[in-house]
Amino acid sequence: METIANDFTINIATANGTGSQSANLILLQSLFEMGVPVSGKNMFPSNISGLPTWYIVRLSNHGYQAPGNRTHIQVLVNPATWHEDLESLEPGSVVIWNENAKMEMTRDDIISYPIPMSKLARTINPKIAKLVTNIIYVGVLAEILGIDQDELEAAVAKQFKGKATAIELNITALGLGRDYFKENLTKSDPYVVEKRPIEKPQFFIEGNEAAALGCIYGGVQMLAWYPITPSSSLAEGIINYIPQLRTDDDGKVTCAVVQAEDELAAAGMVLGAGWAGGRGMTATSGPGISLMQEFIGLGYFAEIPSVFWDVVRVGPSTGLPTRTQQSDITMLYEGSHGDTQHIVLIPGTVEECFEYGWRTFDYAERFQTPIFVLSDLDLGMNRWACDGFEYPDQPMDRGKVVRDRDMFEAFEEFGRYLDVDGDGIPYRTLPGSGMDPILYRGTGHNTKGQYSEKPHDYYDLMMRLRRKIDGARDELPAPIIREEKECQVGIIYLGSMENTIQEIDDLLEETGIKVSQCRVRALPMHSEIENFIRRHEVTVVLEINRDGQLYGILRKELPNELIPKVLSVAYSDGIPPRAKIYFERILEVLKEVGK
């Protein structure tokens, strides 16, 4: 039989709260250390214990990071999803199943490896048999696929840092799984793991942790947050790094942390910090941003530097709290009542999560406005390979702040909202500084910041605000463009779709369609994006939502003659994007326009 090396997908079906996450991460880490291109996706429920969880490990010679288009190896531990998982398998798939789960094997067209996982686990310690069961299937997988014992043990040691008993127990359990397979079963499947030379050193990290570290290096001075999946680990990441990076010798900190009573209060605190001259931020998800709308408008209108991370989950309403989506694009870009427009940064990699972590504060203070970062559950809570983080290449940009009398006197006329430089960005003074005070307000105001309902004051203010944010387009991160010579079909996409785009591109290329890629990294959109559309015969806007929100923004902002050239492919079912689904939909829309 011909072997298939490093190119298959493993789906592990367990229940959450049973310790399966640790076992799965050990599997992932050991593959990673063997130089196998691998990605892991955790499909977990909004629940503490007992509901179905799937962990998808994809090995891909092409380096594809998306969950695979089919399962090659199914690990069945959870009786609750047993039949559903079995039925969805293609003939010839491998099933490693717990013989002690009191469930039937109902398929005879698959390669079946029954393992008495619970029984083996009980031989170690009956009290924690459930926990040990998970590590036993990792041992079985290691034996079947040929995973290095050394790498497995190193991964166990990394997972249970310094906890000798746990390390020993897990290594014993791995051995039990391995030995059982060796002694009782014969390998009859083609899947193997082959060690590859590691070309560049990388490590695994979650987007939220990378972002947290970035915020720390951005000099965050106040974090106000309210716990919500999938953003909590971002806030907690900051809290965890403060002792190491933002605490002086006396144990005093340079970053205040407030766990707010709700997201409204968190937003208010962020604005308060920005108003007082500090770098304030919050991390939340869609439901939190919904609650913050009123303050977002105040931040825009009163022009207050502030930073909001939205780690998006599936909406609307409570939605699917532990699933991923790109559905807050419109809400962030046009947040709050009245005419508004906001700067939104959109990271697509963990390196960018770090970079935007510090950069957003510079943008917030430069443009004196709320800045949003649109991440998502897939990028934020799954582990991604990372080359390492680059130190900020420029000092902090604290924006136009009048800090002393000399600077103040140099103004011919001073007004908090006076456009002195013609870029729409006025100068501000800070409370406590002794510079000219103003009473900030969310009501209409003139260039001096005084209350005004005069038509020209309101009109001029709104037009200046538009000039300010619109003028930011080309100062924000430019799109990443990978262009084909032919310029037939362009694909515009954003954020965590970065992990699926190459696979989609390759699938299209197999059908003879060469596509150029353009990843949007900020709103308002860079002028290069319009040029990209102009150069291509047709452009598909690809996004993980139902309505094509980015497409909607493009339609609104592009010149009329370009609109017919732009098509939308928007799809979301909660699962991180699988290439095949988007590929097929792209084909469909291209067919509709005769491509």
Added chain:
Amino acid sequence: MSDRPKRAARAIKLNMLDEPKDSYTGGKSSLCPGCGHDQISNVIITAAWENGIEPHRVAKMSGIGCSSKTPAYYLGQSHGFNTVHGRMPSVTTGAYSVNKDLLYIGVSGDGDSASIGIGQLIHAIRRNMDMVYIIENNGVYGLTKGQYSATADIGSKKKKGAPNETQPIDLCALAINLGCSFVARSFSGSKKQLGSLLKAAMSHKGFALIDVISPCVTFNNNDESMRSYGYVKDNEITLHMTDYIPHFNPVQEVEVPEGHFTDITLHDGSTIRLETISAEHDPGNAVAALTALHEAEMNKKHVTGLLYFDSSKPSLAEDMDLVDTPLVDVPDTVLRPSKDTLDKINAVLHS
């Protein structure tokens, strides 16, 4: 200060910072003529001037409503933030986190504090954030033309429409139950009592709540209302006239000795009798304070004065373990850890 002899001869009175009272005034009020809120603004001006507070070290905070418009009418040399309805405490918390050394004076109304923003008020109290929180309490929504607020008494009647039948929230009782470290009640016409309370509150380290009954001359000034001038004039009882300033020298003596009373003329010509009726009241005793509030309520009276005080609670800045320098004054080079530290983190992650 007026006690310096060389200043005494001058026509313009100066405070300890050599500032005239004019340095503490603000713009012209746009509230209804005779509004109690304007009197409170004047008391704020006087208290800040007499306490010798540097105007630029004050931050004026407010929400939305008649009361929240008033920061435009006092302390014109101070920065301020007229935020959104009921959410002033959170904005203040954020500002305070990065600049804990400013004096935060918040002004709010009963719509702001007892309804839409009651959650934020509660949590600001819970954190014991250093600020003065003045509630200009009139029992009605003024800017939207006279709807009942959550502090309106049962049976109180608007000029038109049905009487209020929902029981009121007593914000002082609420605050005491929450462990608020400074709780007082006063009346907008009681300039001296309010002034003394305000000066003490300004010096307090922690959250100082002053609920000021401030009758609405337009929408809540019929005699059935417990917050009308006529009603309060006849039914106010007073605890200590306080001048307790724990971190600052008092600049004005209390004028009402125990067991005596004084009549104060209000702006509309009526007088109010302020009595120091309860020399025994111990402001450190929450039970006694609540008893006084409940007894006053039973007897349809308002008890005023410093109801509860506790200086032993750590303030929010202490709880957060912040460096001594306000965070806004910490240099960028300290806020951003060195390149060296990131190199180490990269190395650890790679290992």
